[in-house]
Every structure is written in C-alpha cells, then in structure tokens.
Amino acid sequence: MSALVLAEHDGGVLSAATLATVTAAAALGGPVHVLVAGGDDAAGVADAAAAIAGVEKVLVAQDAAYGAQLAENVAPLIAGLMDGYDAFLAPATTTGKNIAPRVAALLDVMQVSEIISVEGPKTFTRPIYAGNAVATVQSSDARLVITVRTTTFDKAAATGGSATVEAVSGPGDAGLSSFVGLEASRSERPELTSAGIIVSGGRALKDAETFSQIITPLADKLGAAIGASRAAVDAGYISNDYQVGQTGKIVAPDLYIAVGISGAIQHLAGMKDSKVIVAINKDPDAPIFQIADLGLVADLFQAVPELTGKL
Incomplete structure (x- = not known):
C-alpha cells in the first residue's frame, strides 16, 4: 500500500514524531512518500525529510498559506494528493489530530486513530478505554486516514536516505482561518514527548513553589524533562504544556519518575509505556505502584532531596 506521511515541523526543524510515523507507514508494505507543507522554511525541512531512511519521495508544497500549518489550508492540499x-x-500530535480528521471528512472515510501496531494492510491495533484495553480494528474504506501513536513505533533513521524531492501545489489559502501569533514556551530541557528521562510531579507537591523546589533540582541532575499530572496542572503548580496523560502528552521515555502522583487512569494512559517507571509516594496503596518497576513508599519531601543529593 502506498503511503503519504505528513511531515511535522516547527521553525524549519523536522519533528521526531515524523520519524516514528515513517516507520508505521513502512509497515504497510508499500512505498513511503513524505509531504512537507510550509512557507519559506519548507525547502530545508524537505532536505531533512529526503534523508530519512526508507522514504522514496518528498513532496514539497511551499506557500505562505501553509507556513503556520493551519489545518483548514493543509487538509485540502492533502486530500487533493490522495488520488495517488x-x-x-500523521503523528497523533496536536497538529496531526487537527489535520487528519479534516482529511478523512474530505475523502469521506473513517479515520483510524492512534494506532499502536500494524497487523495487516488494513488491520491495526489501538488503545481504548484510556488504554485499559487494546482493540484490533480493520478498515473497509478504499483509502485510509491514520494517526499514529508515535511512542510505540521505533524512529526511522534520520540519515541514510536519498529520496527525490518534487514540488507540488495546492488550493492555497482557504480563507477560513488566519495565523495571528504564537506564544511558545522556551526551555533548554528536552522536549517532553521525545525526552529519554522525565521527572513528573503530582498534587502532593502542595504549590508551584514547592513543585519547583523538589522537581527541578532532580530533573537538572538527570538532564530530564519535567512533567506533571493533570491534578498538578489544574492546581496551578505548572502550565498545561507539561501535562502528561490522556488529555495531555503521551510519553514513553527510557525512565519515568513519578513523584507524588497517585496514578489516576488518565495519567497512566499517558506514560505506562515508559521503559522503566519509578514511583515515589507515601501511600502504599497508590495505583501507580501497580505499574511501577521500582516503588518507594516514602515522604517525597525527604526522599527526593536525598536522592537529588546523592546524584
């Protein structure tokens, strides 16, 4: 099956989520092409996409209308290319989840959301009930529109490929939306969804100042990204950019340290695929201990500073 993958990029840098989506596309067994839609930065992203191992062709749609990746403009472009x-x-990220349903609607097909494996040309598995069950689904549509949970697929090699690059055009600005501005948080820490180590804090940390005092030094020592439970975000300890969970970001780092997090289903759905899970909680009956590889029943206000001091 021939597959077209949406290249997700920000400021001219290709997202790591695209690499995992290429791996999922390759599992369909046919040629893999990548679409780069953007403004002035599209050419640089296209060069990066052409170097991805396993990609045969890169399609570049360079137009000011696609510079902000507005779904109202990008979706018609993709739908127009799907005859081939x-x-x-698309990655199951904020951008992918915004664009893919519109593509499915334009093609009049059902979307297959957040697949975690490819079992056949039109057969996939995907989590349901907040990740407590895995469904095997099969599509009968002539064309497939798929979002990929990128944490469950290995990333394709970013180098080694030699894809051809071809310019394409689309309908341009649909006139349905406009890009006003972007206020993005900047951090020297690893990006949450691609970090190898994550230290997350929960509501037990009392307030924003305490959250910073306990979590930040440990994350600094480990070179880790910082995450949080929804309860901590709702309580105002940290912004929702750091929320891990079903309604936040889905992560699967090599090491996930949960500090003062009880382990509500919503949070577990976002991090239970982590390679090693360490939980620190004073409640021995906290649900987080049921999935943790290592659990420490202790007062976090004593245990975490002591752990940080020994690193």
Missing part, C-alpha cells in the same frame, strides 16, 4: 495513495498517516 492508499493511505495518509
């Missing part, structure tokens, strides 16, 4: 493809795949 059996499947369209």
Whole structure:
C-alpha cells in the first residue's frame, strides 16, 4: 500500500514524531512518500525529510498559506494528493489530530486513530478505554486516514536516505482561518514527548513553589524533562504544556519518575509505556505502584532531596 506521511515541523526543524510515523507507514508494505507543507522554511525541512531512511519521495508544497500549518489550508492540499495513495498517516500530535480528521471528512472515510501496531494492510491495533484495553480494528474504506501513536513505533533513521524531492501545489489559502501569533514556551530541557528521562510531579507537591523546589533540582541532575499530572496542572503548580496523560502528552521515555502522583487512569494512559517507571509516594496503596518497576513508599519531601543529593 502506498503511503503519504505528513511531515511535522516547527521553525524549519523536522519533528521526531515524523520519524516514528515513517516507520508505521513502512509497515504497510508499500512505498513511503513524505509531504512537507510550509512557507519559506519548507525547502530545508524537505532536505531533512529526503534523508530519512526508507522514504522514496518528498513532496514539497511551499506557500505562505501553509507556513503556520493551519489545518483548514493543509487538509485540502492533502486530500487533493490522495488520488495517488492508499493511505495518509500523521503523528497523533496536536497538529496531526487537527489535520487528519479534516482529511478523512474530505475523502469521506473513517479515520483510524492512534494506532499502536500494524497487523495487516488494513488491520491495526489501538488503545481504548484510556488504554485499559487494546482493540484490533480493520478498515473497509478504499483509502485510509491514520494517526499514529508515535511512542510505540521505533524512529526511522534520520540519515541514510536519498529520496527525490518534487514540488507540488495546492488550493492555497482557504480563507477560513488566519495565523495571528504564537506564544511558545522556551526551555533548554528536552522536549517532553521525545525526552529519554522525565521527572513528573503530582498534587502532593502542595504549590508551584514547592513543585519547583523538589522537581527541578532532580530533573537538572538527570538532564530530564519535567512533567506533571493533570491534578498538578489544574492546581496551578505548572502550565498545561507539561501535562502528561490522556488529555495531555503521551510519553514513553527510557525512565519515568513519578513523584507524588497517585496514578489516576488518565495519567497512566499517558506514560505506562515508559521503559522503566519509578514511583515515589507515601501511600502504599497508590495505583501507580501497580505499574511501577521500582516503588518507594516514602515522604517525597525527604526522599527526593536525598536522592537529588546523592546524584
């Protein structure tokens, strides 16, 4: 099955989520092409996409209308290209979840959301009930529109490929939305969804000042990203950019340290695929201990500073 993958990028840098989506597309068994839609930065992203191992062709749509990745503009572009493809795949990120349903609607097909494995040309598995069950689904549509949970697929090699690059055009500005501005948080820490180590804090940390005093030094020592439970975000300890969970970000780092997090289903759905999970909580009956590889029943206000001091 021929597949078209949406290249997700920000400021001219190709997202790591695209690499995992390429791996999922390759599992369909056919040629993999990548679409780069953007403004002045599209050419640089296209060069990076062409170097991805396993990609045969890169399509570049360079137009000011696509510079902000507005779904109202990008979706018609993709739909217009789908005559030559059996499947369209996008990462299950904020951008992918915004664009893919519109593509599915334009093609009049059902979307297959957040797949975690490819079992056949039109057969996939995906989590349901907040990740407590895994469903095997099969599509009967002529064309597939798929979003990929990128934490469950290995990333394709970013170098080694030699894809051809071809310019394409689309309908341009649909006139339905406009880009006003972007206020993005900047941090020297690893990006949450691609970090190898994450230290997350929960509501037990009392307030924003305490959250920073306990979590930040440990994250600094480990070179880790910082995460938080929804309860901590709702309580105002930290912004929702750091929320891990079903309604936050889905992560699967090599090491996930949960500090003062009880382990509500919503949070577990976002991090239970982590390679090693360490939980620190004073409640021995906290649900987090049921999935933790290492659990420490202790007062976090004593245990975490002591752990930080020994690193």
